[in-house]
Amino acid sequence: MKTRIQELRKQHKLSQEELALAVGVTRQTITSLEVEKYTASLVLAYKIAKYFDLTIEDVFDFSELEEI
Template sequence: MKTRIKELRQKNRITQEELALAVGVTRQTITSIEGEKYTASLILAYKVARYFNMTIEEIFDFSEVEEVWNE
């Protein structure tokens, strides 16, 4: 799943480690999400969105899910 996490981190000058500590996961988890190798759980997506003061939909791209849903 595509996300804006890397973009938002860089814009706010936040390291993967800092974000990981803030949302309660490892740096490797953030790396995997940014690399589209892992999809965040709903709880983690919520924590990330809250961290950046945004909605989940503003950070995570659900277009692929919507395509499957509409088939």
């Protein structure tokens, strides 16, 4: 699943570590999300979206799931 996490993080001048601490995960989790090796849980997706004051759909691309 594609995300805008890296783009949003850079726009807000945040390191992976800073974002990870803000949403309660490890830096490695943020890295895995950014390179699409990990799919966020609904709770984590909500926390990330809320942190950036966006909706989940603004951060995560669900278009691949619509084909199912």
